[in-house]
Amino acid sequence: MTSTASTASAGSPRGAASTAESAAQGAGTASEFLLSASGLYKTYGSTAALDGADFAIRPGEIVAVMGPSGSGKSTLLHCLAGIVPVDAGTVTYAGRDLGAMNDAQRSALRRADFGFVFQFGQLVPELTCLENAALPLRLAGVGRKEAEARAGGWLERLEVGDVRRKRPGEVSGGQGQRIAVARALAAGPRVLFADEPTGALDSLNGERVMQLLTEAARETKAAVVLVTHESRVAAYSDREIVVRDGRARSMAGAL
Amino acid sequence: MSISHTLLALLEESGPRHGYDLKRSFDERFGHDRPLHYGQVYSTMSRLLKNGLVEVDGIEAGGGPERKRYAITDAGITDVADWLSRPEKPEPYLQSTLYTKVVLALLTGRDAGEQLDTQRAEHLRLMRELTRRKQGGDLADQLICDHALFHLEADLRWLELTAARLDKLATEVRK
Numbered sequence: 001m002t003s004t005a006s007t008a009s010a011g012s013p014r015g016a017a018s019t020a021e022s023a024a025q026g027a028g029t030a031s032e033f034l035l036s037a038s039g040l041y042k043t044y045g046s047t048a049a050l051d052g053a054d055f056a057i058r059p060g061e062i063v064a065v066m067g068p069s070g071s072g073k074s075t076l077l078h079c080l081a082g083i084v085p086v087d088a089g090t091v092t093y094a095g096r097d098l099g100a101m102n103d104a105q106r107s108a109l110r111r112a113d114f115g116f117v118f119q120f121g122q123l124v125p126e127l128t129c130l131e132n133a134a135l136p137l138r139l140a141g142v143g144r145k146e147a148e149a150r151a152g153g154w155l156e157r158l159e160v161g162d163v164r165r166k167r168p169g170e171v172s173g174g175q176g177q178r179i180a181v182a183r184a185l186a187a188g189p190r191v192l193f194a195d196e197p198t199g200a201l202d203s204l205n206g207e208r209v210m211q212l213l214t215e216a217a218r219e220t221k222a223a224v225v226l227v228t229h230e231s232r233v234a235a236y237s238d239r240e241i242v243v244r245d246g247r248a249r250s251m252a253g254a255l
Numbered sequence: 256m257s258i259s260h261t262l263l264a265l266l267e268e269s270g271p272r273h274g275y276d277l278k279r280s281f282d283e284r285f286g287h288d289r290p291l292h293y294g295q296v297y298s299t300m301s302r303l304l305k306n307g308l309v310e311v312d313g314i315e316a317g318g319g320p321e322r323k324r325y326a327i328t329d330a331g332i333t334d335v336a337d338w339l340s341r342p343e344k345p346e347p348y349l350q351s352t353l354y355t356k357v358v359l360a361l362l363t364g365r366d367a368g369e370q371l372d373t374q375r376a377e378h379l380r381l382m383r384e385l386t387r388r389k390q391g392g393d394l395a396d397q398l399i400c401d402h403a404l405f406h407l408e409a410d411l412r413w414l415e416l417t418a419a420r421l422d423k424l425a426t427e428v429r430k
Binding site: 068211230231232234235236237240242244249 | 372375376378379382383385386390404405407408411412415418419
């Protein structure tokens with residue numbers, strides 16, 4: 001996104017030149033990355049949530065974004081997905097600058113190419129689990145019958161096909177999160193953004209959700225930006241970056 | 256792990272067996288990356304025999320050396336029961352190489368934060384390896400990998416906490 005605001009409390013934006021220097025991209029050239037960010041700054045009031053963060057992910061790659069609470073990792077995810085505008089810096093997806101798009105274009109991009117899983121499934125309580133999973137397809141204009149057939153396949157795949165007619169309030173936390181994963185994958189996203197996807201689950205359910213999520217992502221070749229503070233969850237990724245004080249860096253030996 | 260107790264318990268479960276069969280059984284269930292050496296098995300069985308916990312049930316003569324078949328004794332069964340019912344002493348983890356290295360890095364003016372990051376990456380590398388192995392393994396593999404993963408996770412939490420306290424630690428160790 002284009003720099004539009006001063007970031008006095010966060011220091012001076014470094015600009016696009018920092019891309020090549022970025023330690024958070026993994027080894028590789030800019031052209032091989034599906035989604036990349038350079039010199040991101042984001043402040044909330046006088047607090048710098050992002051202070052020159054860089055990031056890059058290849059198609060089909062799973063990257064864990066780690067760091068202590070309040071380090072800026074969720075803000076980074078929201079900026080990468082175009083949900084939150086940055087104060088300075090650039091986010092590039094498939095060669096397109098998100099900052100150069102208007103809101104409608106970014107929304108269309110999120111619906112078509114991105115999938116989301118949050119800590120608490122954020123399912124629509126009035127809809128059945130099947131209707132929830134089919135929602136992104138319906139929003140993309142797919143007819144009800146086909147959308148529900150495809151979504152139903154994902155529910156089966158995530159081992160929650162038997163609760164398809166129930167509403168979110170009638171299923172367990174683990175089941176709800178699997179439905180959220182099915183919903184995120186149903187429309188065939190190229191990037192899946194997962195923010196603490198197992199944060200509300202016990203160890204056993206969390207493990208299973210991660211196993212199913214990463215298997216499905218690898219099979220569909222979706223890139224996954226996985227925000228987590230749990231190392232056992234991060235161990236499902238291909239590499240990790242650590243965000244501290246709003247700055248992201250790759251770990252030695254993890255590239 | 257007490258190899259002698261493990262072999263003894265396996266012998267109780269299976270009935271009379273040769274040392275080679277016990278080694279194979281041990282390796283299948285508990286050996287994982289560290290199978291037993293034959294010499295280790297035979298020296299252990301000799302000691303158990305000397306202590307009256309096993310007895311020789313038969314000897315087979317073949318082309319090679321004689322093969323003894325061992326059976327557990329009543330004393331051996333009691334010994335296994337005692338061992339299984341006794342809780343293992345928890346590791347105190349008070350002599351930590353990780354902690355020592357952090358302190359020495361601070362004392363010698365080196366970058367302790369960098370050191371912690373490098374260690375974190377190494378821990379996560381192993382955790383990835385174990386996670387892959389767990390995903391392709393049976394329940395026994397999953398449990399043994401989970402045991403290792405939870406310990407590595409504990410280390411990582413400590414690394415994270417220490418990274419957050421480095422400035423304070425630096426002040427204290429340089430007093």
